[in-house]
Amino acid sequence: MPSITIRNVPDEVHRAIRVRAAMHGRSAEAELRDILDKAAKPEGRLKLGSLLASIAREAGGLTDAEAESFNQLRDKTPAEPMRFE
Structure with a gap:
């Protein structure tokens, strides 16, 4: 499976991702995969x-x-x- 590296993420965005991941009970990486999946394949497409x-x-x-x-x-x-x- 391919990997993606995202550079220069602002600290407040990184913190928000970590908080959001904790709220969903998963790692920041898993949270980002979910965010990307939903953005790339929206429900109403x-x-x-x-x-x-x-x-x-x-x-x-x-x-x-x-x-x-x-x-x-x-x-x-x-x-x-x-x-x-």
Whole structure:
């Protein structure tokens, strides 16, 4: 797993992180990991799959029969492996 070094953190910020970590019963490092995780992946973020599904719903989407007809048209023969000779 990658590591991150953060330099020049103000003393009051460092103290606040240590206090916050103690309140949550974990180390300062674990607290910072939690803060970074929540900042990078917020609860209300829009995920790509959800966005595509909503677009499909708005456009009318495919019926099961239409999806099955696309499946029948698909070429199911295995791909030939690439050769580097």
